[in-house]
């Protein structure tokens with residue numbers, strides 16, 4: 049996971065809190081991810097996917113959910129950061145039944161290495177591939193991802209955008225756990241350079257006693273757009289790419305539909321799916 053501030057200097061609840069636990073509670077919905085992977089694969093190939101490679105897997109909660117959802121499923125999680133992977137072993141993998149845990153395989157390495165079996169679904173979630181800042185780097189990564197997929201396979205990535213996402217000095221705040229012992233998630237849009245599309249985001253956590261874990265996570269990315277990603281998927285060899293948009297009303301569960309045209313939206317999240 050991204051650079052984090054050491055616990056040293058933190059006070060109150062912030063000093064006792066676990067940044068990975070706060071992160072998972074704030075931004076991850078593994079069950080939802082697995083539903084989306086299943087939906088987009090089924091729409092492409094009319095069967096259930098069984099194998100997953102989760103690139104940039106962090107604490108690999110999605111791998112753990114994948115193997116729990118079906119006893120025939122296996123998952124490979126890939127991440128560079130040993131500390132983050134170890135947290136996943138101690139806190140996510142350890143909660144699985146023995147048989148399911150054996151179907152999760154963790155690799156501490158660069159996602160640009162090809163050494164897992166070819167899979168049905170390759171996921172790169174939470175904008176992680178935005179760490180690649182040039183077309184060449186992204187295309188090279190997509191080519192490797194393509195080769196990591198079985199002959200019938202899908203690559204799933206989430207994307208964000210809309211004019212509000214380019215604002216700087218803006219912090220989006222959400223209460224994750226209410227009350228004096230609870231905490232809030234702060235997503236700070238700190239920097240955007242319109243010349244290069246380089247951007248910096250921070251995650252901070254603010255606790256019920258007023259203490260704060262500042263810059264728990266820091267991301268230095270390039271802000272890519274949907275058409276750029278689709279063009280690069282095509283250049284890397286994917287035969288088709290689809291954009292899945294949430295067409296549900298705000299108070300309903302998400303309903304992801306493949307779309308070609310939309311009304312403008314000031315702030316959105318969608319999935320791009322590359323079909324091999």
Ligand SMILES: C[S@@+](CC[C@H](N)C(=O)[O-])C[C@H]1O[C@@H](n2cnc3c(N)ncnc32)[C@H](O)[C@@H]1O
Nearest residue numbers: 049050104105106127128129158159173174176
């Ligand atoms: C934004 S976090 C995403 C974690 C998780 N996928 C999620 O959805 O919350 C990005 C992760 O990518 C990892 N990472 C960054 N560059 C990498 C690379 N070249 N190869 C493998 N992992 C990388 C970091 O260690 C970090 O855990």
